[in-house]
Amino acid sequence: MIYREQLKIPSIHFCNDDYRNQIDAIDEDNTIVVTDPPFNIGYHYNEYKDNMDDDEYYFMLAELVERFPSVIIHYPEALHRLSYESGIIPQKVCSWVYNSNTARQHRDIAWYGVKPDFTKTLQPYKNPNDKRIKERMARGLRGGRMYDWWNVNQVKNVSKSKTKHPCQMPLEVMKNIVSTLPENKTIFDPFMGSGTTAIACIELGYDFIGCEINKEYYEIAKGRINANVGLYREYEELNEENHC
Numbered sequence: 001m002i003y004r005e006q007l008k009i010p011s012i013h014f015c016n017d018d019y020r021n022q023i024d025a026i027d028e029d030n031t032i033v034v035t036d037p038p039f040n041i042g043y044h045y046n047e048y049k050d051n052m053d054d055d056e057y058y059f060m061l062a063e064l065v066e067r068f069p070s071v072i073i074h075y076p077e078a079l080h081r082l083s084y085e086s087g088i089i090p091q092k093v094c095s096w097v098y099n100s101n102t103a104r105q106h107r108d109i110a111w112y113g114v115k116p117d118f119t120k121t122l123q124p125y126k127n128p129n130d131k132r133i134k135e136r137m138a139r140g141l142r143g144g145r146m147y148d149w150w151n152v153n154q155v156k157n158v159s160k161s162k163t164k165h166p167c168q169m170p171l172e173v174m175k176n177i178v179s180t181l182p183e184n185k186t187i188f189d190p191f192m193g194s195g196t197t198a199i200a201c202i203e204l205g206y207d208f209i210g211c212e213i214n215k216e217y218y219e220i221a222k223g224r225i226n227a228n229v230g231l232y233r234e235y236e237e238l239n240e241e242n243h244c
């Protein structure tokens, strides 16, 4: 994928806390939620129990999409239920597809209350030897408009970038998403995990706020953010007394 140029040095704020303790301090007018939430399927995340009561779980997600423009990554059935519970229909839905040894081979990505701009993220031309494509490349065009079907491998255990977080998102998927959003907005990931959304924001120049409830995952995110943001400037780490 080809992304827009770095526009600005981002401000990055994150904390080790339940996002529900922080959410009221976040500016709803200037923030967009980008997240892949826990799936509520009993997944094994250290001490976090991924088995809330279903009604409570969808109430939690619905509150997010009601309060903020939001991009949510989830299985299609869950996104349908979220639309039902919140009464909000996504402006756009894309699929992230991958090979896996389970029956699940894709997740959907839904933009609620915000229209993605797919012209900002280009994909390399598929047929660079075609005469018309050669002409376009000669004119300096770097790729075509992104499709609504992204074939990106999951992060493999042997991958250099793999952390100990069991559900680390591929950076490419998070960068695709973030780059479709207005640059003047702050991105908020309430379920930050290993911090992949933060890294996408750092690389693309978007301001970021993140929360992670689990101490070990928070430390992983902190290490990744530190390694990336160090390229630009010192980041500000906030503690639980402060809002993110």
Ligand SMILES: C[S@@+](CC[C@H](N)C(=O)[O-])C[C@H]1O[C@@H](n2cnc3c(N)ncnc32)[C@H](O)[C@@H]1O
Binding pocket: 017, 018, 019, 020, 036, 037, 038, 039, 045, 048, 165, 167, 168, 169, 170, 190, 191, 192, 193, 194, 195, 196, 197, 211, 212, 213, 214, 217
């Ligand atoms: C699917 S994972 C996110 C993975 C992340 N996108 C990444 O690339 O690593 C969801 C995360 O949400 C965290 N979590 C669950 N409930 C939370 C809450 N109420 N507030 C903050 N974090 C929470 C879990 O500990 C888990 O790390």
